[in-house]
Amino acid sequence: MKIILASKSPRRRVLLEQIGMKFEVAPAQGEEETRFVRPWEAVMDLAAQKAREAATGRDGLEETVLVIGADTVVALGDEILGKPKDEEDAYRMLSLLQGTSHKVYTGVSLLLLEGEFLKSHIFYRETEVVMHPMSEEERRWYIGTGEPFDKAGGYGIQGRCAVFIQEIRGDYNNVVGLPVAGIYQELKKLGIEMDDLCE
Amino acid sequence: MKIILASKSPRRRVLLEQIGMKFEVAPAQGEEETRFVRPWEAVMDLAAQKAREAATGRDGLEETVLVIGADTVVALGDEILGKPKDEEDAYRMLSLLQGTSHKVYTGVSLLLLEGEFLKSHIFYRETEVVMHPMSEEERRWYIGTGEPFDKAGGYGIQGRCAVFIQEIRGDYNNVVGLPVAGIYQELKKLGIEMDDLCE
Numbered sequence: 001m002k003i004i005l006a007s008k009s010p011r012r013r014v015l016l017e018q019i020g021m022k023f024e025v026a027p028a029q030g031e032e033e034t035r036f037v038r039p040w041e042a043v044m045d046l047a048a049q050k051a052r053e054a055a056t057g058r059d060g061l062e063e064t065v066l067v068i069g070a071d072t073v074v075a076l077g078d079e080i081l082g083k084p085k086d087e088e089d090a091y092r093m094l095s096l097l098q099g100t101s102h103k104v105y106t107g108v109s110l111l112l113l114e115g116e117f118l119k120s121h122i123f124y125r126e127t128e129v130v131m132h133p134m135s136e137e138e139r140r141w142y143i144g145t146g147e148p149f150d151k152a153g154g155y156g157i158q159g160r161c162a163v164f165i166q167e168i169r170g171d172y173n174n175v176v177g178l179p180v181a182g183i184y185q186e187l188k189k190l191g192i193e194m195d196d197l198c199e
Numbered sequence: 200m201k202i203i204l205a206s207k208s209p210r211r212r213v214l215l216e217q218i219g220m221k222f223e224v225a226p227a228q229g230e231e232e233t234r235f236v237r238p239w240e241a242v243m244d245l246a247a248q249k250a251r252e253a254a255t256g257r258d259g260l261e262e263t264v265l266v267i268g269a270d271t272v273v274a275l276g277d278e279i280l281g282k283p284k285d286e287e288d289a290y291r292m293l294s295l296l297q298g299t300s301h302k303v304y305t306g307v308s309l310l311l312l313e314g315e316f317l318k319s320h321i322f323y324r325e326t327e328v329v330m331h332p333m334s335e336e337e338r339r340w341y342i343g344t345g346e347p348f349d350k351a352g353g354y355g356i357q358g359r360c361a362v363f364i365q366e367i368r369g370d371y372n373n374v375v376g377l378p379v380a381g382i383y384q385e386l387k388k389l390g391i392e393m394d395d396l397c398e
Contacts, residue, residue: 019359020344127366132384141393145219160218162372163383163393167326172371173361184362185331194340194362 001196006054006069012178019180020198028053039075040124043107046071051109059113069109072177074153076102084154090143093154099133104175125179127170134164200395205253205268211377218379219397227252238274239323242306245270250308258312268308271376273352275301283353289342292353298332303374324378326369333363
């Protein structure tokens with residue numbers, strides 16, 4: 001089975017490597033847009049768009065192909081936080097998130113192409129994250145590390161921001177950007193086993 | 200300030216590197232023993248022993264020295280699970296943990312040596328971990344990866360076992376073996392700032 005990760009995120013790649021999966025990377029080229037406003041609907045829609053783009057032209061092959069698409073956002077109440085536009089936007093996001101709890105949503109789209117047959121499955125995971133208070137100085141220090149800019153919500157839980165994370169409730173890897181436990185458990189329902197996924 | 204990690208765990212080393220800390224490694228040589236049976240007391244006692252051993256002979260120097268000792272155990276009800284002795288012990292532990300929730304305790308001892316002055320602080324963090332059910336085959340597969348043998352409870356949350364972790368409640372890095380958020384927050388109380396710790 002050929003596995004394709006439809007994402008350019010290095011953190012998602014590291015997570016699939018961590019569980020020993022053999023895969024190729026084929027990120028979607030387009031800028032996905034969604035009409036959904038609720039975060040769990042938006043991330044599932046965007047994940048599905050990414051997976052579909054990467055799957056195009058790969059049907060009807062002899063080999064079985066599994067495409068994994070994913071999208072992650074941070075939500076604080078009604079506000080969805082994507083990637084910060086600049087330093088001030090990062091400061092604004094960190095100021096909103098520090099000292100309180102927020103939710104991280106990752107949507108995942110699994111497309112399984114077996115010759116002319118297509119199985120697909122889409123789901124999301126929600127994780128609550130509680131952050132320690134961050135002083136103005138700490139927020140500026142963290143922005144100075146350069147970490148916030150390519151990350152939803154302006155922080156990386158797997159980076160230096162770890163010292164400001166008080167606790168989480170849910171799947172940690174979902175916050176990093178890919179709920180590998182959820183993916184494995186859902187793939188089992190599609191009849192796929194560990195030996196199919198790993199070297 | 201010179202920082203010394205009194206642990207031979209490669210996972211603790213990776214966590215300190217992740218937050219950008221500059222440090223040396225000086226693992227304790229002895230086999231620590233504790234008379235405490237409650238897991239949070241046992242890990243604090245063992246962490247303190249490790250830190251004390253690494254601090255020996257480092258007092259009275261001109262340079263400020265910070266020694267970090269840590270110990271981690273997995274607890275299921277009254278039973279403390281250390282590192283598995285062999286394959287069957289690993290199977291026994293995974294069989295106890297799969298499909299249910301357990302707790303992970305890491306004790307941390309911080310020793311700050313400033314000339315003739317010593318500040319010390321000791322604390323622990325507790326994280327609840329919920330595991331997906333694992334079939335016999337999955338347990339055997341996981342043992343075959345070789346991961347269980349140097350890890351408390353017979354699993355590594357940051358390794359291939361990630362696919363079997365349903366959720367956690369608390370600090371993820373505490374399960375990996377070092378609650379870096381707790382350490383940073385406690386060091387702030389001792390008057391230490393990020394610039395003292397990082398390059």
